[in-house]
Amino acid sequence: xxxxxxxxxxxxxxxxxxxxxxxxxxxxxxxxxxxxxxxxxxxxxxxxxxxxxxxxxxxxxxxxxxxxxxxxxxxxxxxxxxxxxxxxxxxxxxxxxxxxxxxxxxxxxxxxxxxxxxxxxxxxxxxxxxxxxxxxxxxxxxxxxxxxxxxxxxxxxxxxxxxxxxxxxxxxxxxxxxxxxxxxxxxxxxxxxxxxxxxxxxxxxxxxxxxxxxxxxxxxxxxxxxxxxxxxxxxxxxxxxxxxxxx
Numbered sequence: 001x002x003x004x005x006x007x008x009x010x011x012x013x014x015x016x017x018x019x020x021x022x023x024x025x026x027x028x029x030x031x032x033x034x035x036x037x038x039x040x041x042x043x044x045x046x047x048x049x050x051x052x053x054x055x056x057x058x059x060x061x062x063x064x065x066x067x068x069x070x071x072x073x074x075x076x077x078x079x080x081x082x083x084x085x086x087x088x089x090x091x092x093x094x095x096x097x098x099x100x101x102x103x104x105x106x107x108x109x110x111x112x113x114x115x116x117x118x119x120x121x122x123x124x125x126x127x128x129x130x131x132x133x134x135x136x137x138x139x140x141x142x143x144x145x146x147x148x149x150x151x152x153x154x155x156x157x158x159x160x161x162x163x164x165x166x167x168x169x170x171x172x173x174x175x176x177x178x179x180x181x182x183x184x185x186x187x188x189x190x191x192x193x194x195x196x197x198x199x200x201x202x203x204x205x206x207x208x209x210x211x212x213x214x215x216x217x218x219x220x221x222x223x224x225x226x227x228x229x230x231x232x233x234x235x236x237x238x239x240x241x242x243x244x245x246x247x
Contacts, residue, residue, distance in 0.1 A: 008169075008170055008171075011166055011169060011170055012170065014083065014166070015163070015166050015167075015170075018079065018080065018083070018158070018162065019163075019184070022076045022079075022154075022158050023076075023155065023158060023159055023184060023185075023187075023188050024184065026187075026188035027184060027187030027188040027190070028187075029188075029191075030187060030188045030189060030190040030191040031187060031190050033190070033191035034190040034191060034193070034194070034197075037127060037191075037193075043124055044124055044125065044126065044127055044193055044194075045120075045121050045122070045123075045124045045125070045126060045127065045128065045193075046128075047127045047128065048127060048128045048129075048130055049127045049128075049129055049130065049191060049192055050130040050131075050132070050133040051129065051130065051131050051132065051232070052131065052132040052133070052134060052143070052144060052147055052232060053132075053133045053134060054133070054134045054135040054136060055069070057135070059136045059138060059139065062134075062135075062136055062139070063136075063139050063143070066139075066143045066146065066147075067146070070143075070146050070147055070149075070150035071150075072154075073150035073151060073153065073154030073155075074150055074153060074154060076154040076157070076158050077153045077154045077156075077157035077158060079158075080157045080158045080161065080162035081157060081162075083162065084161070084162060084165055092217065092218070094218050095216075095218070098216065098218040098219045098222055099222060101210075101216070101219035101222075101223075102218070102219045102220070102221070102222025102223040102225075102226060103222070103223070103226060104223075105206070105207070105210065105219060105220065105222075105223035106222075106223040106224075106226035106227050106230075108206065109203050109206065109207075109223065109227060110226070110227045110230065113199055113203070113227070116195055116199045117129070117195065117196075117199075119195075120193060120194070120195030120196075120199075125193055125194045125195040126192060126193030126194070126195045126196060127191075127192055127193050129192055129196075130235075131144075131231050131232045131234075131235040131236075132144055132232055132235055132236055140236060141233055141236065144229070144232040144233055144236065145229055145232075145233065147228070147232065148224075148225050148228035148229040148232060149225055151224065151225075151228050152220075152221045152222070152223075152224035152225040152228065153221055155185070155224060156207070156217055156220040156221045156224055157217060157221070159181055159184055159185050159204070160181055160204075160207055160208055160211050160217060160220055161211065161217045163177075163180065163181050163184065164177050164181055164208060164211060164212065167180060167181075174212060177208070177212075178204070178205050178208045178209060178212075181204050181208045182200075182201045182202075182203075182204025182205045182208055183201060183204070184204070185200045185201065185203065185204035185207075186198065186199075186200040186201035186204060207220050207223075
C-alpha cells in the first residue's frame with residue numbers, strides 16, 4: 001500500500017514537472033498574452049499574431065534557428081515517450097490505417113475550425129492570425145512543414161498520450177482526464193484569442209476520446225500535421241489573401 005502511495009506521489013511530481021517545462025508553462029504565457037491583448041487600446045480583432053516568422057535576416061542562420069526551435073517540440077515528445085517507455089509503446093507502431101483515420105480527424109476538426117475562426121474575428125473574439133510571415137522564400141515551405149510535424153508530434157504525445165496515460169494511472173476517471181487534456185490544449189492557444197481556447201478544447205475532447213477508445217496516437221499526429229500544413233502552406237500559396245473569407 002505504501003509503495004503505491006509513493007509511486008503516485010512520484011507520478012504527480014513527474015506530471016507537474018513535465019507540464020512545467022512543456023505546454024503547461026506555454027498555457028500560462030498564452031493566458032497572459034490574451035490578457036495583454038484584451039487590455040490593449042485596439043480591439044482584439046484589430047490585432048494580428050504571426051505563428052511562424054523568420055528568426056534572422058541571414059537565410060542559413062534563420063534555418064539553423066528554426067531547426068533548433070522545432071527541435072524543442074520534438075524533444076517534448078521524446079521526453080514523454082521516454083517516461084512512458086516502461087508502459088510499452090504499442091500505440092507508436094504505425095499502421096497504414098492511421099493515414100485514413102488521420103485524414104478523417106483532420107476534416108472533422110479543420111473545416112469547422114476554419115468557420116469558427118472567421119466567426120470569431122468578425123465578432124471580436126480572436127486576433128487575426130497570420131500563419132506565416134517568413135522572409136526567406138527558399139526555405140519557407142520546408143520550414144513550415146517541419147513546424148507542422150513538430151507541433152503535431154510534440155502536442156499529441158504530451159497533451160494526449162502522456163498526460164492521459166499518467167492521469168489514468170493516478171486513478172482519474174474519463175471525464176476528468178478529458179477535461180484536463182482538453183483544457184491544457186486550449187490554454188496554450190489563448191494568445192490567438194478567446195475563441196482559439198474554446199475551439200481547441202473541443203478539439204481536445206474529440207482527440208482525447210479517440211485516443212481513449214483506440215489507444216492510437218499516430219492518427220492524432222497525422223491529423224494535426226495535416227491541419228497545420230494546410231493552414232501554413234495554403235496561406236503561402238494564396239499569398240496571404242484572405243479576402244475570400246471576408247477578412
